[in-house]
Amino acid sequence: MRCKILSDSFPTNCIAVLTIGGCLIWLCISGYLGMQKLEAAGIISVSMLVMYYVLTYLERTARLRQIKRNWELAGEKVHLIESVAKLEESYFSTIQSMAAAIDTNSTYSNGHSARVAGFAVKIGRAMGLCQDELDTLERAALLHDIGSIYIPDHVWRKEGPLTVEEQSLVRQHPVLGAEILDSVTSLKQESQAILHHHERYDGTGYPYGLKGLAIPLESRILAVADAFDAMTSERPYRSVLNMRDALEELYSNAGNQFDPRVVEGFLTVLDDITRETEIMPFPDKRFGARVYSMVGNC
CATH class of the missing domain: 1.10.3210.10 (Hypothetical protein af1432)
Structure with a gap:
């Protein structure tokens, strides 16, 4: 059996599916088995709700980690740009020195x-x-x-x-x-x-x-x-x-x-x-x- 991910927001899709699925299961079980099985349906619904919050937490954590990584990469990029600028300045100074040496001929x-x-x-x-x-x-x-x-x-x-x-x-x-x-x-x-x-x-x-x-x-x-x-x-x-x-x-x-x-x-x-x-x-x-x-x- 193959599963198809409908979008790149996999955790968000999972949350939506599980939440809706939990409500449907609760309704089906409570309607089919009667009130004596209401406790079982409640347990299933609570489990779905817990899973919803777990997935929400994981998604938020992943986003925060990505934001942190983006900031780190931005800092590295700034440092790299500064290093390249210094290297280019040194490189051009070397060329100027070579030109001055040539002219002393x-x-x-x-x-x-x-x-x-x-x-x-x-x-x-x-x-x-x-x-x-x-x-x-x-x-x-x-x-x-x-x-x-x-x-x-x-x-x-x-x-x-x-x-x-x-x-x-x-x-x-x-x-x-x-x-x-x-x-x-x-x-x-x-x-x-x-x-x-x-x-x-x-x-x-x-x-x-x-x-x-x-x-x-x-x-x-x-x-x-x-x-x-x-x-x-x-x-x-x-x-x-x-x-x-x-x-x-x-x-x-x-x-x-x-x-x-x-x-x-x-x-x-x-x-x-x-x-x-x-x-x-x-x-x-x-x-x-x-x-x-x-x-x-x-």
Whole structure:
């Protein structure tokens, strides 16, 4: 014989069935056997009533235990969230320290990675990236030159033109950086962004000559942020460019070296960038308006 449970509230169903059943049995017995058997019917009814209270107690106890367990789980969840937050904070601090160490490779690159990260996040936010994507972009920006640790110091500090061999070495740093991060499971996306941050929008970049939208968006954003900081910072092979010249360079290369939409995103946050850095803003508003207009038509 099979019994079918009609709902998940098994104790409650049992209580209802037993209570109704007890009343029916009491009526049947008292009606069939007469008053002389009323005592037996009463005993059965009382037994049913006792069982009702027992089941009620068990159900209430089970509910209280579940509530207690839920509170315990909630406390454990809060503790876990706090632990993860501390771990993420420590993790990000480690990445920042690595970026600072990378930048000490040359006196000309001091603070470069942090600035690129700041520019990149602002551009990404202007382009509508979600917070997870912005976090990935920031980590990639902080570590975008990690492969440079394999390049001899004299190459980075060289004031004259690089030889063919030296150029070949420099062009390996995105691949070397990606290989370093590939060993860290949690940095796979950052690895891809770093691998392609020297690709050009027209397909003439390195290391693989990717073109247009085949280049990851994070890499296209890094390309603009990296180039802008390089142009507005002192370098051994040239002096710092002023804002006008740097923006002219970005504009003239929008569509070939840079994604025009990324350049446009950069321009929308340019005021924020100039406020937070020592870079001089537009020499006049007419020039700024012209650059906005030109990039918008790319």
